[in-house]
Amino acid sequence: MQLFMSATSPYARLVACVLREKGLWDRVEPVLVNPWESPAGLTAANPFSRVPTLVTDTGAVLSEAALISLYLEHTYPEPVLLPVERAQTVYRKLGLAQGLMDATVAIISNRKFRDDADSDPILRRRRRQIPAAIEVIAQAVGDPEHPDLGDLAIASAIGYLDLRMSEIGWQQREAGLAQWCEQIGERPSLAQTRPA
Numbered sequence: 001m002q003l004f005m006s007a008t009s010p011y012a013r014l015v016a017c018v019l020r021e022k023g024l025w026d027r028v029e030p031v032l033v034n035p036w037e038s039p040a041g042l043t044a045a046n047p048f049s050r051v052p053t054l055v056t057d058t059g060a061v062l063s064e065a066a067l068i069s070l071y072l073e074h075t076y077p078e079p080v081l082l083p084v085e086r087a088q089t090v091y092r093k094l095g096l097a098q099g100l101m102d103a104t105v106a107i108i109s110n111r112k113f114r115d116d117a118d119s120d121p122i123l124r125r126r127r128r129q130i131p132a133a134i135e136v137i138a139q140a141v142g143d144p145e146h147p148d149l150g151d152l153a154i155a156s157a158i159g160y161l162d163l164r165m166s167e168i169g170w171q172q173r174e175a176g177l178a179q180w181c182e183q184i185g186e187r188p189s190l191a192q193t194r195p196a
């Protein structure tokens, strides 16, 4: 398998975590790219030039972090990251995490290309929503010792938020979630994919 990824993408980090949790990482050839530069190898595989993009052993090209994660869960069911009896809970967390990633990445990537990004009404709306989302996420997270797909996604989303928008400073208001992040962050799959 080949995984197009970047060192900071929270979406790519989620897929890298899932591959590590499932003991598949040594079967992966990671291809580190800057997707914004539209490198030829990535655009040949994915016309949207986005990471993560996974090329499977049979040459299928998969995109979208949540979809790749679900493909990995179906294809390599052990260890289980999406227990059937807790599917609703896991999907809920996955959705919250994806919302947080989308909001943060939209703000940061617009800042990269536009001087007026911080006055854009939609991005301002997303910025205002983040603290409320953190409050909801704090109530949703599961056991950091036995994380599921939703927990791994939340840890990846918050890791990116802290890297790029540390000014949000949510940790004092949500001390329990901060502790959860520390605990889950000790897992090798997350510790070895920490964005820098």
Ligand SMILES: N[C@@H](CCC(=O)N[C@@H](CS)C(=O)NCC(=O)O)C(=O)O
Residues within 6 Å of the ligand: 008, 009, 010, 011, 035, 036, 048, 049, 050, 051, 052, 063, 064, 065, 066, 105
């Ligand atoms: N919806 C996609 C989003 C992936 C995404 O936006 N990745 C960013 C990096 S964090 C990227 O590759 N951006 C390059 C671009 O949009 O051209 C997913 O869930 O995987």
